[in-house]
Amino acid sequence: MAETDTLWTLLGQSADPAVAASLKSLVETGEDRSLNRVNALAFAAKHGHSEEATITAMIHASRLGLFDLSWNVLCPGCGGVLESGGALRTINHHDYFCSLCAGSYEPTLDELVEVTFTVNSRTRHIAAHDPEGLSLPEYVRQIFWGSGVDLPEDIGALMNDLTLDAIELAPGEKAAMSLSLTESFIIVFDPVTHTTLFVEVTGEPTQERRNVPLVFSDFHAHAGKQTLRPGPVRFSFENKAAKRTLPGLWIAGDTMHNVLGKRRPFLTATRLMSNQTFRDLYRTGTLDKDQRFKITNLTILFTDLRGSTALYDRIGDLAAYDLVRGHFGALLETVATEGGAVVKTIGDAVMATFPTPDRAVRAAMGMRGAMRKLNDARGNEDLALNIGLHEGPCLAVMLDERQDYFGQTVNVASRVQGLADPSAILATKPVVEATNVAKILSDAGATVTPRQASALRGVSEAVAVYEIR
Amino acid sequence: MAEIDTLWTLLSQSADPAVATSLRSVVETGEDIALNRINPLVFAANHRHDEERVISTLVHAARLGIFDLSWNVLCSSCGGVLEVGGGLKTIDRREYFCAFCAQNNEPTLDELVEVTFTVNPRIRRIAAHDPEGLPLAEYMRQVFFGSGSDLPDDIEAAINAVTLDVMDLAPGEKAAMSLTLPEGLIILLDPVTHSTLFLDVKGEPTHERRNVSLVFSDLHAHAGTLSLQPGPARISLENRAAKRTIPGLWVAGEAMHQNLSKRRAFLTATRLLSNQTFRDLYRTGTLEKDQRFKITNLTFLFTDLRGSTALYDRIGDLAAYDLVRDHFSALLRSVDAEGGAVVKTIGDAVMATFPTSDRAVRAAMKMRGAMREINGARGNEDLALNIGLHEGPCLAVMLDERQDYFGQTVNVAARVQGLADPSAILVTRPIVESPEVARLLAEAGLDANERSSTLRGVSEPVSVYELRSALGDSRGDDSKLRRLYA
Numbered sequence: 001m002a003e004t005d006t007l008w009t010l011l012g013q014s015a016d017p018a019v020a021a022s023l024k025s026l027v028e029t030g031e032d033r034s035l036n037r038v039n040a041l042a043f044a045a046k047h048g049h050s051e052e053a054t055i056t057a058m059i060h061a062s063r064l065g066l067f068d069l070s071w072n073v074l075c076p077g078c079g080g081v082l083e084s085g086g087a088l089r090t091i092n093h094h095d096y097f098c099s100l101c102a103g104s105y106e107p108t109l110d111e112l113v114e115v116t117f118t119v120n121s122r123t124r125h126i127a128a129h130d131p132e133g134l135s136l137p138e139y140v141r142q143i144f145w146g147s148g149v150d151l152p153e154d155i156g157a158l159m160n161d162l163t164l165d166a167i168e169l170a171p172g173e174k175a176a177m178s179l180s181l182t183e184s185f186i187i188v189f190d191p192v193t194h195t196t197l198f199v200e201v202t203g204e205p206t207q208e209r210r211n212v213p214l215v216f217s218d219f220h221a222h223a224g225k226q227t228l229r230p231g232p233v234r235f236s237f238e239n240k241a242a243k244r245t246l247p248g249l250w251i252a253g254d255t256m257h258n259v260l261g262k263r264r265p266f267l268t269a270t271r272l273m274s275n276q277t278f279r280d281l282y283r284t285g286t287l288d289k290d291q292r293f294k295i296t297n298l299t300i301l302f303t304d305l306r307g308s309t310a311l312y313d314r315i316g317d318l319a320a321y322d323l324v325r326g327h328f329g330a331l332l333e334t335v336a337t338e339g340g341a342v343v344k345t346i347g348d349a350v351m352a353t354f355p356t357p358d359r360a361v362r363a364a365m366g367m368r369g370a371m372r373k374l375n376d377a378r379g380n381e382d383l384a385l386n387i388g389l390h391e392g393p394c395l396a397v398m399l400d401e402r403q404d405y406f407g408q409t410v411n412v413a414s415r416v417q418g419l420a421d422p423s424a425i426l427a428t429k430p431v432v433e434a435t436n437v438a439k440i441l442s443d444a445g446a447t448v449t450p451r452q453a454s455a456l457r458g459v460s461e462a463v464a465v466y467e468i469r
Numbered sequence: 470m471a472e473i474d475t476l477w478t479l480l481s482q483s484a485d486p487a488v489a490t491s492l493r494s495v496v497e498t499g500e501d502i503a504l505n506r507i508n509p510l511v512f513a514a515n516h517r518h519d520e521e522r523v524i525s526t527l528v529h530a531a532r533l534g535i536f537d538l539s540w541n542v543l544c545s546s547c548g549g550v551l552e553v554g555g556g557l558k559t560i561d562r563r564e565y566f567c568a569f570c571a572q573n574n575e576p577t578l579d580e581l582v583e584v585t586f587t588v589n590p591r592i593r594r595i596a597a598h599d600p601e602g603l604p605l606a607e608y609m610r611q612v613f614f615g616s617g618s619d620l621p622d623d624i625e626a627a628i629n630a631v632t633l634d635v636m637d638l639a640p641g642e643k644a645a646m647s648l649t650l651p652e653g654l655i656i657l658l659d660p661v662t663h664s665t666l667f668l669d670v671k672g673e674p675t676h677e678r679r680n681v682s683l684v685f686s687d688l689h690a691h692a693g694t695l696s697l698q699p700g701p702a703r704i705s706l707e708n709r710a711a712k713r714t715i716p717g718l719w720v721a722g723e724a725m726h727q728n729l730s731k732r733r734a735f736l737t738a739t740r741l742l743s744n745q746t747f748r749d750l751y752r753t754g755t756l757e758k759d760q761r762f763k764i765t766n767l768t769f770l771f772t773d774l775r776g777s778t779a780l781y782d783r784i785g786d787l788a789a790y791d792l793v794r795d796h797f798s799a800l801l802r803s804v805d806a807e808g809g810a811v812v813k814t815i816g817d818a819v820m821a822t823f824p825t826s827d828r829a830v831r832a833a834m835k836m837r838g839a840m841r842e843i844n845g846a847r848g849n850e851d852l853a854l855n856i857g858l859h860e861g862p863c864l865a866v867m868l869d870e871r872q873d874y875f876g877q878t879v880n881v882a883a884r885v886q887g888l889a890d891p892s893a894i895l896v897t898r899p900i901v902e903s904p905e906v907a908r909l910l911a912e913a914g915l916d917a918n919e920r921s922s923t924l925r926g927v928s929e930p931v932s933v934y935e936l937r938s939a940l941g942d943s944r945g946d947d948s949k950l951r952r953l954y955a
C-alpha cells in the first residue's frame with residue numbers, strides 16, 4: 001500500500017495534480033467497471049478536466065504502472081474490439097475480421113484503433129481482470145465493446161431486449177436451446193470467440209422442429225447465413241474453445257441498431273501518438289521496424305528558422321547553438337500545450353503532428369508569439385519562423401529507430417513550409433476549411449488570403465495554399 | 470567459464486569472427502599489457518585485420534561486457550591521459566590541465582579524446598586493474614600515457630635514462646631525495662596525481678645544499694618553476710593524496726623527448742562517433758543534454774532522393790515507402806562499409822559523417838552504384854541521388870535525444886547537397902584538396918570541375934566542385950569502381 005501511495009505522489013508531481021486526484025479517488029472508491037478500459041475523453045468530460053491534461057496524466061499513470069495502456073482494434077460497424085494489445089506492435093495483421101458484422105477492416109490509426117486505460121491488477125483487482133467470470137451483459141460491456149460505444153447504465157435490461165436467450169458454456173460443454181422463432185433476423189453470437197451464425201427467419205410458418213448445430217472454437221468465425229421458416233428450432237452448441245463461451249440469440253432489430261449507433265468520442269491511436277508526453281515516455285518501441293499503419297487524417301506542421309545560415313555566420317556556432325536550442329525549447333512547449341508532438345528536429349527545422357488542424361493552427365500562432373518573446377528578451381530580431389501546415393492521409397512507420405510519418409502529405413507539408421516566409425503562416429485548403437479553424441482565426445483577428453497559385457514541385461494535384469497573417 | 474564462452478560465441482556471431490578469434494586468443498594467452506587500453510588501430514595492424522572491423526568488433530565486445538570502453542582526454546603536448554571516463558558524459562570540463570606540460574587542453578573530439586578498450590576484470594584480471602600496484606615504468610606506460618604514445622619496448626631502461634631518482638610513497642608518507650642537480654630543466658613529476666614542480670637549473674654551480682619541498686594532493690597541480698644553481702639539493706616530498714604516488718625527477722632533455730614523444734595513430738572519439746556499429750549499439754546516452762564538444766574537422770555527406778515527391782505521386786505512399794526503405798538500407802551499407810555512420814534520415818534524405826573525406830567520397834560513389842543496382846533490378850530509373858559533401862569544424866551535441874552535429878559546416882554541407890543533381894557528386898574545396906581524395910579520383914577516373922556558385926547566407930565564398938567521369942559518360946566511373954572494389 002505504501003508503494004502505491006508513492007506512485008500516486010509521483011503521478012501528482014509529474015502530471016496534472018487535479019487529474020491525478022480524480023484518478024486516485026476513482027481507483028479507491030469507484031466501481032470496478034469504471035476502472036476498466038477508461039475512455040480518457042469521457043473521463044475528462046465527466047470530471048471537468050481538460051482532455052489534454054487527462055490524456056497526459058493517464059500516460060504518466062501507465063508509465064508508473066498504476067494503469068495498463070491498451071491498443072484495441074475496433075470494428076467500424078459494431079464498435080466491438082477485434083484485437084487488444086499492450087503495444088501497437090502486437091497489431092500485426094493487415095486487416096481484422098468482425099464476425100458480427102461479417103466484414104474485414106484495415107486498422108487505420110485515427111479511426112479504428114482506440115487506446116484505453118485499465119487499472120493495473122496490483123493497484124486494484126477488478127472483475128474485468130478475470131473476464132471468464134463476467135456475466136454476459138458485463139462481458140459485452142467490458143470486453144466485447146470498445147470505449148467508443150455509449151452503453152446505458154442498466155445493461156442487464158438492455159440485454160433482455162436484445163437477446164431471445166443466452167447460455168454459458170464451459171470448455172468442452174454441450175447445450176441446446178429450443179424455441180419457436182417468429183419472422184425476424186437472428187444472430188447466433190458468442191462474444192468470447194467472436195463466432196456468429198446469421199439466421200433469417202422468413203416465409204410460411206411451419207410446425208416442423210429444425211436442428212441448427214454450431215461449434216465454437218478459438219478462432220473468430222462467421223458460419224454464414226441460414227434461412228429458416230418461422231416455427232420451432234433447436235440450436236445445439238458445442239464449445240471446443242479453451243475458454244468458456246457465452247452464446248446467445250441476438251435480435252438484429254431496431255434495439256440493436258440503436259445501441260450500436262450511439263457512439264461517443266474516444267482516444268484514437270493517432271491522437272495518443274501525437275501527444276508529446278507519449279512520445280517522450282514511450283520513445284522507442286511503439287512500432288516494429290517493419291510495421292506501417294495507415295492514418296486517414298493527420299495534421300503536419302513544419303517550421304524552419306529564417307536565415308539561420310547567415311545567423312551562424314554572424315554569431316558563430318556556439319552562440320547559434322544556444323539560440324537554436326532556446327528556440328527548440330519554446331516550440332516544444334507550444335506544441336505540447338496544443339496536444340501535439342514534435343516528431344523530430346532537422347537542423348533548425350521542426351516537424352510536429354497534431355490530431356486536428358485547429359490545434360495545429362493555434363500552435364503555429366503560439367510559436368510566432370514565442371519567437372517574438374525571445375527576440376524581445378534579446379533585443380533583436382534573430383528568430384523568425386517559416387511555418388507550413390497541411391493535413392491528409394499518411395503512414396505511421398518506424399524510420400531510423402523512431403516513430404515517424406511517411407507519405408505525400410508529409411512531403412506536401414514540407415514543401416508548403418518551403419514556400420513560407422515569416423510574414424505569414426502558410427496552410428493548405430483542408431487545414432483552412434477544417435472545423436473550428438475559421439473561428440480560431442477570426443478570434444485572433446487573423447486574415448486568410450489565397451496565395452497566388454503556386455504549383456508544388458513534383459506534386460501533380462494542384463494544392464491550394466493560403467496565407468494566414 | 471561457460472558464461473564467458475557464451476559471450477565469445479555471441480561476439481563472433483555479431484561481429485567479425487576473425488577479429489573475435491584474435492581478441493579471444495589475446496585474452497587467453499596474451500600479456501597483461503596487451504589487454505590494457507588496446508589501441509584498435511595498432512591491434513588491427515598487428516593482427517592484419519581491417520581497422521573498421523576491429524573497431525566494430527571491439528564496440529560489440531564492449532557492449533557484451535568482455536571489454537570496457539574508455540574515453541581518455543589527452544594532452545596535446547605529452548600525449549598523457551588527463552581524464553578517463555566510461556562515457557563522454559563524464560568529460561564535462563571545458564579545459565583539462567596537464568601539469569607535466571603546464572598547459573590547458575580543450576578536449577576536441579578528433580584530436581584530444583581517444584577511445585581505448587581494456588579487458589573487463591571478470592573476463593581476465595590484469596595488473597592495470599590495480600594501478601596502485603604498478604611500478605613507475607609500467608604506470609607510465611599503462612596509465613599515464615595514452616594509446617597514441619609509441620613507447621619503447623624497454624620502457625624501464627628508457628625511463629631510467631631520463632630520471633635522476635624515483636620513489637614510491639604510500640598515502641601519508643613523507644620522504645626526501647638528496648642529490649646533485651645538473652644543469653638543465655628538471656621536472657619533479659608525480660604521474661599519479663599529475664603534480665609537477667619545474668626546476669630550472671642554471672648559472673654558477675654551488676656547493677650549498679638547497680631545500681625544495683613539494684606536497685602531493687588529489688588535484689592535478691603545477692607548482693610553478695623554481696630557478697636553482699646546479700649543485701646539491703634535498704627534495705622533501707609529502708604524499709597527502711589518497712593514493713600512493715610515484716614522484717621522480719625527470720630530466721627534460723633531448724633523450725626524454727626522443728623516448729617519449731613518438732606518436733602513433735589512435736582511435737579518436739570522432740571516429741568512434743562516426744562508426745555505424747557504435748551509433749547502433751550506444752544510440753542514446755553518449756552525451757548529456759547540455760554537453761557540446763568541438764570537433765576540429767569532420768566530413769559530412771548529405772543525400773536526397775531526386776524527384777521523390779513526383780515518385781510518391783506516381784506509385785503511391787505504400788510502394789514509395791518500401792522503395793525508400795530499400796534505398797535507405799543500401800545507403801546504410803555504403804556508409805558502414807566506409808567506416809562512417811548515418812546520423813539521421815530526414816524524409817528521403819540521409820545525413821552521414823565520416824572520419825576522413827576520402828572515405829566519404831568513396832561512400833558517395835558506392836551509393837550511386839547501389840542505386841544503379843536497385844534500378845537495374847526494378848527495370849526503371851526511380852532512384853537517383855543528389856549528393857553533397859563538405860568538411861570542417863563543428864560541434865558534437867545531443868539534439869532531440871540523439872547524438873547530432875551542429876554548426877555552419879553542417880549547414881554548408883546541406884546547402885551543397887541542395888545544389889546537386891544526380892549527374893555529379895558535389896564537394897567543396899577542402900574535400901578535393903585532400904591528397905587522399907585526389908588519389909582516389911585519379912584511380913576512379915573522376916574529374917573535379919569547379920562550379921561557380923555562392924551559397925545563400927554564407928558570407929565566405931564556398932567553392933563547389935562537380936565530381937564526374939573524365940570520359941564525360943556519367944556511368945564511366947562504374948566499371949572502374951567495380952574493379953577497385955573487386
